[in-house]
Amino acid sequence: MTLEEKQQEIIDEFSIYTDWMEKYEYIIDLGKSVKTINEDLKTDDRLIDGCQSRVWVASEFKDGKLFFSADSDAIITKGIIALLIQVLDGESPETIVNADLHFIKDIGLQDHLSPTRANGLLSMVKQLKKSALLAMR
Amino acid sequence: MGFSVEDIRKQFPALHQEVFGKPLVYFDNGATSQKPQVVIDAIEHYYAKENANIHRGVHYLSQKATDAYEEARRIVQRFIHAKNDYEVLFTKGATDGINLVAFSFGELLEAGDEIIISEMEHHSNIVPWQLVCQRKQTVLKVIPILDNGELDMVAFEKLLSKRTKLVAVTHASNTLGTINPVKEIIQKSHAVGAKVLIDGAQSIQHLKIDVQDLDCDFYAFSSHKVFGPTGAGVLYGKEAVLNSMPPYQGGGDMIDKVTFEKTTFNELPFKFEAGTPHIVGGIATGVALKYLQELDFESVHQHEMELLNYAQAEMKQIEGLRIIGTAKNKTSVISFVVDGLHPFDIGTLLDKQGIAVRTGHHCTQPLMERYGIVGTVRASFAFYNTKEEVDLFLKALKRSIELLK
Numbered sequence: 315m316t317l318e319e320k321q322q323e324i325i326d327e328f329s330i331y332t333d334w335m336e337k338y339e340y341i342i343d344l345g346k347s348v349k350t351i352n353e354d355l356k357t358d359d360r361l362i363d364g365c366q367s368r369v370w371v372a373s374e375f376k377d378g379k380l381f382f383s384a385d386s387d388a389i390i391t392k393g394i395i396a397l398l399i400q401v402l403d404g405e406s407p408e409t410i411v412n413a414d415l416h417f418i419k420d421i422g423l424q425d426h427l428s429p430t431r432a433n434g435l436l437s438m439v440k441q442l443k444k445s446a447l448l449a450m451r
Numbered sequence: 452m453g454f455s456v457e458d459i460r461k462q463f464p465a466l467h468q469e470v471f472g473k474p475l476v477y478f479d480n481g482a483t484s485q486k487p488q489v490v491i492d493a494i495e496h497y498y499a500k501e502n503a504n505i506h507r508g509v510h511y512l513s514q515k516a517t518d519a520y521e522e523a524r525r526i527v528q529r530f531i532h533a534k535n536d537y538e539v540l541f542t543k544g545a546t547d548g549i550n551l552v553a554f555s556f557g558e559l560l561e562a563g564d565e566i567i568i569s570e571m572e573h574h575s576n577i578v579p580w581q582l583v584c585q586r587k588q589t590v591l592k593v594i595p596i597l598d599n600g601e602l603d604m605v606a607f608e609k610l611l612s613k614r615t616k617l618v619a620v621t622h623a624s625n626t627l628g629t630i631n632p633v634k635e636i637i638q639k640s641h642a643v644g645a646k647v648l649i650d651g652a653q654s655i656q657h658l659k660i661d662v663q664d665l666d667c668d669f670y671a672f673s674s675h676k677v678f679g680p681t682g683a684g685v686l687y688g689k690e691a692v693l694n695s696m697p698p699y700q701g702g703g704d705m706i707d708k709v710t711f712e713k714t715t716f717n718e719l720p721f722k723f724e725a726g727t728p729h730i731v732g733g734i735a736t737g738v739a740l741k742y743l744q745e746l747d748f749e750s751v752h753q754h755e756m757e758l759l760n761y762a763q764a765e766m767k768q769i770e771g772l773r774i775i776g777t778a779k780n781k782t783s784v785i786s787f788v789v790d791g792l793h794p795f796d797i798g799t800l801l802d803k804q805g806i807a808v809r810t811g812h813h814c815t816q817p818l819m820e821r822y823g824i825v826g827t828v829r830a831s832f833a834f835y836n837t838k839e840e841v842d843l844f845l846k847a848l849k850r851s852i853e854l855l856k
C-alpha cells in the first residue's frame with residue numbers, strides 16, 4: 315500500500331464514527347493493542363518530553379526502509395502514535411521526509427498537533443521525520 | 452438577598468454554547484473566569500466612546516478616561532478595603548505584581564537575607580524569588596505541606612528568623628484549593644520583622660478580602676480570574692513599604708522631573724506605573740469587582756461550597772479516584788487522579804463530552820513532585836456553575852474512566 319492509501323484507509327475507518335467518543339474509543343483500543351517499545355529502549359534520548367504526556371520513539375533502518383516503535387504514558391497519545399506509525403512504518407526515508415500527514419486533520423485530530431496542546435505529538439512527527447533525514451545521510 | 456444561579460448565568464454569554472455538540476460545562480475557572488455582560492459592555496463602550504490617553508491630556512476625553520481609570524482604582528480600594536487609593540497599583544496581573552515586588556523590594560535585600568515561600572506555590576510565586584536570589588545572593592526557604600495539602604505551620608515557625616525579610620505565600624492554592632491561614636502567617640512573620648506578600652490570584656474571586664485586617668504588606672491578583680479582562684491586575688502595597696522601594700520600570704507617568712543628570716520620581720501610585728497603562732483593563736477590572744460586590748457574598752460562597760461538597764462526596768464513591776488536596780478549608784477546586792490513568796487522557800475525553808477542565812501540573816511542578824504524580828485533573832467551580840453541571844461532569848467522568856480502564 316502506498317502512504318496515501320494507508321492514510322485513506324484510516325480516513326475511511328474513522329468516517330463510520332459520527333460521535334466523538336466513538337472515535338476516541340477506537341483510538342484508545344489502538345493505544346491498548348499497539349506494540350510498544352522495549353522498556354530498555356525507553357531512554358532519555360528517545361524521550362520526547364511534551365508538557366503533559368511523555369512519548370518515546372525508536373526507529374530502525376533496514377533494507378532502505380524505516381521501522382518505528384513508540385510508547386507514551388497517556389493512552390490516547392499512544393493511540394494516535396499508533397496511527398502515525400501505521401502510516402509511516404516500512405516507508406523509505408524520502409517518503410517519510412516528504413509525507414503530508416493530512417489524515418490527522420481529516421479525522422479531526424489536528425488539535426493534538428497544535429503546539430499549545432503540548433502533548434508531544436507535534437514533536438513526535440518532527441522526530442519521525444528527523445530519523446528519516448538521518449537515515450538519508 | 453437571594454441568589455438565583457439561573458439569573459446569574461444569563462449574564463455570562465460564554466456559558467451558553469455547545470462544544471463538540473454538547474452543552475459547555477465550564478469547570479476551568481481556576482485558569483480563568485468567564486465575563487459578565489457588564490464587563491464586555493464596559494470594554495466596548497470604552498473603545499467606542501471614551502478612548503483617550505490618561506493623566507496627560509488637556510482635553511475632554513482624556514479627562515473622562517482618567518476619571519474612569521481613577522474611579523476603578525477606588526473601586527478596587529473599597530473591594531479589598533485598602534486604606535488609600537494610591538496603595539492600589541494597576542499591573543498586568545498577579546505575575547506582574549509579584550515580579551514588581553521581587554524586583555523593587557528585592558533591591559532592598561542583602562546577601563544572606565531569607566525569603567520564605569511554600570511548597571504549594573504557583574511558578575509565578577517561585578521563579579521571581581529565585582531570580583532575586585541569583586541577583587542578590589539571598590536564600591530561598593520553602594514551607595513544606597502536609598499530606599492533606601495544608602501548610603506545615605510548625606515547620607513554618609522553625610523557618611522564621613531574624614534573617615527572614617519576606618514571606619510570599621498564596622492565599623489559596625490553585626491546584627489543591629487549600630486556603631492558608633494567612634492572617635496567622637502575617638502575624639508571625641511581622642513578629643520577626645519580615646514583610647508578607649499574599650498571592651491572591653485564587654482568593655480574590657472566592658473570599659472576602661480585607662488587606663487592612665489581614666495586615667499584609669502586599670496582595671497581588673489578576674483581573675481575569677475575577678470576571679475581569681486578561682492583561683490587567685492589581686498589586687496592593689502598604690504605603691510605607693511602597694515608598695521605601697525603588698521604582699520597577701522607568702518611563703512616562705512615573706516621573707516627577709527628568710533631566711539627563713538626575714530624574715526624580717512621581718508619587719504613589721504613579722511611581723510604579725510606567726508608560727501608558729492598560730486603561731480599559733483597569734476600568735473593566737473596576738466594573739467586574741463592582742459586579743461581584745453587588746452580589747450577596749454569603750449566598751455566593753454558600754453556593755460554591757455546596758458544589759464543592761456535593762462533587763467531592765460523589766467523586767469519593769468512584770473506585771480508584773483520589774482527591775489531591777483535602778484540607779479542611781478549601782475553595783471550590785478539586786484536583787484528582789485515577790489509579791492507572793493519565794490525567795491527559797481523562798481531560799481529553801471530558802473535553803469531547805463538553806466538560807472543560809484543566810489537566811497537568813497547573814504550574815506547580817514542585818507540588819506534583821511532592822505527591823509523586825505527573826499531574827492531576829482539576830475541576831474548579833465558580834458561582835455560575837450548577838449542581839446539574841456537576842452531575843453532567845460526574846457522568847462524563849465515569850464514562851471516561853470506563854473507556855480508559
Ligand SMILES: Cc1ncc(COP(=O)(O)O)c(C=O)c1O
Binds near residue numbers: 543544573623814
Ligand atoms: C495561585 C496563582 N498565582 C499566580 C498566578 C498567575 O496569574 P497570572 O498568570 O494571571 O499572572 C496564578 C494563575 O494561574 C495562580 O493560580
